[in-house]
Amino acid sequence: MREWRSMSHYFDHAATTVMRPAAIQAWVDHAQQWGNPSSIHGAGRQARKVVEDSRDTIADLLGVDPFDLVFTSGGTEADNLAVLGVARARKAADPARTVILISPTEHHAVLDPALSLVEEGFTILEGPVDADGLVDLDAWAALIGEHRRRLALVACMWVNNEVGTIQPVAALADLCAAESIPFHCDAVQAHLVWEDPPSSTTLALSAHKFGGPMGIGALVVPRTLSVSPTSFGGGQERKLRSGTVPVPLIASFAQAMVAARQDRDRDLARLTEVSRRVESVLTSAGAQIVGQGAPRTPAITYALFPGCANQDLIVLLDAAEVHVSTGSACAAGIPQPSHVLCALGSSDAEARTGLRFSLGWTTTQEDVDALASVLPAAVDRLRGTSWRA
Amino acid sequence: MARVIAALSGGVDSAVAAARAVEEGHEVTGIHLGLSRDPQAHRTGSRGCCSLEDANDARRVADHLGIPFYVWDFSELFLQKVIGNFLSEYARGRTPNPCLRCNETIKFAALCDRALSLGFDAVATGHYARLAARADGVIELHRGLDLAKDQSYVLGVLTQDQLRHSLFPLGDSRKDDIRAEARRRGIRVADKPDSFDICFIPDGDTAGYLHDKLGDRPGDITDESGTVLGHHLGIVGYTIGQRKGLHLGAPAPDGKPRYVVGVDPATDTVVVGGRESLRVQGLHCVDPLWCDQTPTGEFQATVQLRAHAKEVPASVRVVDDEVWISLDEPAFGIAPGQTAVVYDGTRVVGSATIDSTSRAASAPA
Numbered sequence: 025m026r027e028w029r030s031m032s033h034y035f036d037h038a039a040t041t042v043m044r045p046a047a048i049q050a051w052v053d054h055a056q057q058w059g060n061p062s063s064i065h066g067a068g069r070q071a072r073k074v075v076e077d078s079r080d081t082i083a084d085l086l087g088v089d090p091f092d093l094v095f096t097s098g099g100t101e102a103d104n105l106a107v108l109g110v111a112r113a114r115k116a117a118d119p120a121r122t123v124i125l126i127s128p129t130e131h132h133a134v135l136d137p138a139l140s141l142v143e144e145g146f147t148i149l150e151g152p153v154d155a156d157g158l159v160d161l162d163a164w165a166a167l168i169g170e171h172r173r174r175l176a177l178v179a180c181m182w183v184n185n186e187v188g189t190i191q192p193v194a195a196l197a198d199l200c201a202a203e204s205i206p207f208h209c210d211a212v213q214a215h216l217v218w219e220d221p222p223s224s225t226t227l228a229l230s231a232h233k234f235g236g237p238m239g240i241g242a243l244v245v246p247r248t249l250s251v252s253p254t255s256f257g258g259g260q261e262r263k264l265r266s267g268t269v270p271v272p273l274i275a276s277f278a279q280a281m282v283a284a285r286q287d288r289d290r291d292l293a294r295l296t297e298v299s300r301r302v303e304s305v306l307t308s309a310g311a312q313i314v315g316q317g318a319p320r321t322p323a324i325t326y327a328l329f330p331g332c333a334n335q336d337l338i339v340l341l342d343a344a345e346v347h348v349s350t351g352s353a354c355a356a357g358i359p360q361p362s363h364v365l366c367a368l369g370s371s372d373a374e375a376r377t378g379l380r381f382s383l384g385w386t387t388t389q390e391d392v393d394a395l396a397s398v399l400p401a402a403v404d405r406l407r408g409t410s411w412r413a
Numbered sequence: 414m415a416r417v418i419a420a421l422s423g424g425v426d427s428a429v430a431a432a433r434a435v436e437e438g439h440e441v442t443g444i445h446l447g448l449s450r451d452p453q454a455h456r457t458g459s460r461g462c463c464s465l466e467d468a469n470d471a472r473r474v475a476d477h478l479g480i481p482f483y484v485w486d487f488s489e490l491f492l493q494k495v496i497g498n499f500l501s502e503y504a505r506g507r508t509p510n511p512c513l514r515c516n517e518t519i520k521f522a523a524l525c526d527r528a529l530s531l532g533f534d535a536v537a538t539g540h541y542a543r544l545a546a547r548a549d550g551v552i553e554l555h556r557g558l559d560l561a562k563d564q565s566y567v568l569g570v571l572t573q574d575q576l577r578h579s580l581f582p583l584g585d586s587r588k589d590d591i592r593a594e595a596r597r598r599g600i601r602v603a604d605k606p607d608s609f610d611i612c613f614i615p616d617g618d619t620a621g622y623l624h625d626k627l628g629d630r631p632g633d634i635t636d637e638s639g640t641v642l643g644h645h646l647g648i649v650g651y652t653i654g655q656r657k658g659l660h661l662g663a664p665a666p667d668g669k670p671r672y673v674v675g676v677d678p679a680t681d682t683v684v685v686g687g688r689e690s691l692r693v694q695g696l697h698c699v700d701p702l703w704c705d706q707t708p709t710g711e712f713q714a715t716v717q718l719r720a721h722a723k724e725v726p727a728s729v730r731v732v733d734d735e736v737w738i739s740l741d742e743p744a745f746g747i748a749p750g751q752t753a754v755v756y757d758g759t760r761v762v763g764s765a766t767i768d769s770t771s772r773a774a775s776a777p778a
Contacts, residue, residue: 336531339442339483359486405532 032345033394035302037233037384038185038213038324039349044235044385047280051237054272061269062260071271078278085285086244087221094243094261095274099212099230102243103133105264106208106226107179109251111141114176114206117250121176125149125167127191128367129157133228134179134210135363146176156318157189157368165199172203179207182214182222186351186364186380187315188324190217197222206249212241215284216292216323225249231273235385236280240273287385295383296322298392302381303327305396309403314368314378325381326351328370332406334379335359340402346395351380414438415534417580420520421445421474421482423467424608426539426583428474428600429591433582434537435478442533443475443482446524448491448515449613470602477600485527487519494518496613503623503649506678507750510567510720511611513764517570517702525578535578540564543584543759544576552576554704554761559587566720569754569764570702620650620658632681634661637674637690648676651683654691654746661685672746691745694774696738698753698765707731708762715756716740718747718767729755736765739774 034042043051054074059067061075076090083090096102107124114121124138128150138148151167152160159180168178178200182193193209200207201223209224215234221227227244231237245251245264257266284291299322303313311327329337334350341348350359361375370378381395417439419431435441445468468484475482495514502509525536541557542565554576557563571579583591595603614622627649634643643661645651650658655673665671665687672691675684696716701707708731715724716738726741738753747770755762 335483335485336527339481339531342481406530408530 032347033391034386035346035348035381035383035391035395037387038351038380038382040232040238041235041384042386043232043237043276044280044283046283047231047236047276050279051272051276054275057271059271061271062258074271075269075274078274081278082242082281085281086227088244089247091262092244092246094245094264095269095277096241096243096261096265097239097267098241099131099210099228099233100133100241101265102228102230102241103131103208103210103212104137105243105251105254106228106245107134107137107177108141108254109264110206110208110226110249111138111146111176112144112252113250115144115146116252120174122146123149123171123174124176125151125164125171125178127151127153127159127180129153129184129186129189129364130179130181131185131210131212132363134181134208138179151180153367154318155369156315157184157187157364158315158318159191159196161192161195164196168199168203168205172205175203175205177206177208179210181210181212183211183217183321183324184315184364185213185324186362187326187368188213188320188322189315190319190321193222193224194220197224200225213321213324216288216295216321218285218288231277231280234280234284236277237273240270240277242277284385291385292322295387298322298383298387298389299325301389301392302383302395305392305399306381309399310407311403314365323383326365326378327381328374328378329403329406330374330377332377332403334377336406337379337402340405341395341398344394344398344402346398348379348381350378351382414440416440416532417442417535417537418524418528418533419443419480419537420524420539421471422539422608423470423474423602423605424539425592425595425600425602425605426541426588427471428539428602429595429598430537430539430580430582431474431480432478432594432598432600434580435480437582439537441478441480441537443471443478443480444524444528445471445482445484446519447484447486447488448495448519450488450492470605473601477598485524487523490523491515491519491613499611500623500626502750504627504678505750506648506676508652508748509750510752511613512567512720513570513752516567521568521571521575521579525575529578535580537580537582539583540568540581541583541586541588542568542581544579544581551705555584556756556759556761557581557584557586562588564720565756565759565761566717566752566754569704569752569761571704572702573705576704623647623649630681632683634659634683634685637684637686642685645683648678648681648683651676653748659685676748688745691747692743692772693745693747693770694740694743695771696736696740696747696753696767697769697771698736698738699734699768701731701734701736701763701765703763704761714762717754717756718744718751724756743772 059071061072079090079093083093122145126138151164180191180196183190197207206225208226209222210228212230230241253264260266260269303325306327311329314326361372365375365378417434419441421427421443472482495511498514499509499511528536541562543555545553556565610617630647633641634645635641651673653673669687671685674686674690711730714729716727717724728739730737749767751767752764753767754764
């Protein structure tokens, strides 16, 4: 396993990244302890202390009150809780509030719960984005103004998980705050650009995107905000997220976040340079980079390879231990064309030529060299082929 | 050693075929074919390849063998070439075999083309059939050793170029031995039931599926003299040779069973008659596909007219793109749309689609 990892070249950090050593250590350390944080005896109190210390650490790094941080099983659950919980509570308080404004490039963890609310009488408005994936602020401002008495929720992600666009979430948060409309921000891919966090109402995080373990995330949710829980049970986490609170995962989450924040400036500077090289490798192979007109995280580049089926490129690169992805949801193992690309104006056929290259804290120049050594031949091979599914 | 794609359906045959290809030293990559646009979550009835559960079984086989695994989406092509053909043939009053069309257009065409374009040399499947290289380099396709499982019939559409890039690692084996071998190898689908029926018809109700897709087109059920005996909701529910489900009420005057003996899409009429009316000795076939060179003139051979049917001796005459077959003994219940596969001993010569049948054995010159 170790050998396989050291030989491979991983360009899929946006799917999940390598765990930080401090996070692994915290996980292992606390897996050797026992005690349910909800128990009132000594073992329980000890476990609870770990959870609350971790909550303090994470909240401090986010600049929020620890009480406003609710642990979830990950980004998806945090997004679901925010969208379903906030929209339902708003509608319950004011039946006129049945409109949800989101961007069409949201992750399915936001899109799909929003769409599921149509059955409950909600209307979903998709705010426009331009060809680079950037929300059109003026148009959004107009929509927010027009529907200000009917909006239950506005949602926009901070950094797009497929094409890397950095959205003007601070401005959107201010627009919403002025109308007292809850604003949800999916910040799952935002760790590298974490400056001036938006004064959003709710904010979703996932630990494994920045070096923590899978299976843990958080939702920032102010105590004053009314949220309907989406699952029921023991009433943990302010009754918003029932279920035994997973101590080792939370301890590990906190350590990952500390490490990621400590290294952030260095990672950002280094990956900006690495990203420049990756994109030059891609363009020399004939690829078109998506979203070049918008601010983007250096961690994510989406490239179209005209004439190449993205699934086949993955197979050829995989055979050379270069791991990339299409970045799209993949329920049946049969990848669908990316809804993000389609929202940016690509046809289904064009979207099926796209690959996401995502970088992380362990990406090296050697990885880029490996990519440069296999990509041109792979692209050439596929351009010459004629099969079509 | 070759770079080989193993088509993994999630069943035991393709799993052992892949395992044997690995053992022979090939560099094997497992591919599961995504054929359904909207796959069911789990296996139902006798289907055995198209649900997410089957895709997962295939993935676990690849994990077990330690080979890379991908799902390749051929659902659009499958819809077009296999399901589309299935529906249009039935609408024409014919009885198509979708497995043959899938082999012809997907497994040994699109899959093979895609594999070759990515630098692979061959596609291995779990079909029970054998390949033999002749001294002159021609690859012959033969029946599998296990005649009860032999699948050379559904491979009768393969051309020399496709055969050159095919591997059938199970051709020399018996099904029982394959299950035992799978158990020995620790393959978890060793006891998974065989799939049969049509993979895209979940409940096995072909007539219901056809009605659903093609809609009702009511018409008469008549005897051979044209007397109306009853009515139907669409000819697509009726296949030549069919005896059950006619719902005619009154029995035949002679008391003998009645069968569907004709289906006329032009008038939406289903004709029923006695078994004698199903007797067929002459076949006119079109769209031939030959495993090697196109045979010429007239020759003696055996032909198989359905999957798992007995072969019958016949004389075969090939004229350009048409094939006339005179069966030495009559066959019963042969429908246009079915495929006639021509054999020379165990060797597959080729195949053609039955366009019309006649009671007379003599074929036009």
